Amino acid sequence: MSLRKEILKVGKRMLLDEGISNISMRKIAGEIDVSATSIYLHFRNKNHLIYTLIEESVEELNRLIRDIANTDRDPLAKMESIARTYVAFGLDRPQEYEVIFMLHPEEIPRYPKKKFRKAREGYELLAEVIREGVDKGEMKEENPLKAAYAIWAQLHGIVSVVVNRRLDTRISVNEFINHAIAHLIRGIQINSHPQVTI
């Protein structure tokens, strides 16, 4: 196995086991029995290594969502399924989730635009489901992309509150998720637009 692949393997394991704040170049290198500076022959710096580490996690999440978006269930059901899948991913794999959605991209200014676009694929897929819902008369929405971002924000909020332990102990996590997703669906469903004065 090439050193590059070995670095990625050990790095990924460390990310999952110990979290982003407990990863270090020296620890990764030490586990492979190589000097820490060798990593710099294969990755520009730590940030690039970590972004490479989670690249396939991003693709995995996208694939999960794409598979739901491409079924022929009705749009509202798809949206709920996407929402649950997203939240489940965030809760199952908080370490990767944190890197994917909580890190500031200005920390890696040279990150290729192509990869940023990949990270945005989920929004596009959700927007497509909303367009479909509007066409089929299940949803009301003038700007599906904007709505997709609003819903995404909501999902991110749900994950954050749970992962960062901001939820009141009186409330069960599952009940909270069900409630929040129901709330989310209500926000876009048709018949739910009385006179709103914003």
Next chain:
Amino acid sequence: MSLRKEILKVGKRMLLDEGISNISMRKIAGEIDVSATSIYLHFRNKNHLIYTLIEESVEELNRLIRDIANTDRDPLAKMESIARTYVAFGLDRPQEYEVIFMLHPEEIPRYPKKKFRKAREGYELLAEVIREGVDKGEMKEENPLKAAYAIWAQLHGIVSVVVNRRLDTRISVNEFINHAIAHLIRGIQINSHPQVTI
């Protein structure tokens, strides 16, 4: 001025100017012209210092929300106002916001419970507004506290998406916020509950 207060003053300025990841004990101490270890005579460690730093920010945000909650406007208007205030706070003061709502609390296991309760005051206030809305027939909600957390999650998501630069450049920040808050209000408003099958 006592050294403790001076540490807090300089620390706060550094937090606002340079962000949490660019604060260091030595830098704070250096600016006051004192040794770094002196800080440990006044704060248990760096985490405790930082949490003390943002304590008054938490109180400020609570006060803003409390002032809205205590007016006699109708509950829906109050909720929108609280939502806008929360988002504005997060965008105006991202460095403090990050510490308040994005840091993992397990990093300070000895943090007094009283202070955690203070950080939760916002949820309680929002829950109270929802209860009021239900009583006045403006909102429909079985569990106001749970709903308050769902809405809070949504607000946190809105702030996160913008602050972490995850918003598509085709979408203006203001439009997005307006949209997301409208979406949020729709989720709890009465007449917006057709047959949802979750």
Next chain:
DNA sequence: TATGCTACTTAACAGTGTTAACCTTGTGTG
């Protein structure tokens, strides 16, 4: 055989949080 490249190493820089041990200064007490 000599050159040059590839993939690595060692040493070092400049920083980090934190602890242990020491010292100075002001105050209260015998």
Next chain:
DNA sequence: CACACAAGGTTAACACTGTTAAGTAGCATA
């Protein structure tokens, strides 16, 4: 007045961190 003691600082050190510069084996080619 002399002594003890505590408060509030200090210096030195430990064990880390990311990153760069310079040096070095081993191998392929001219």
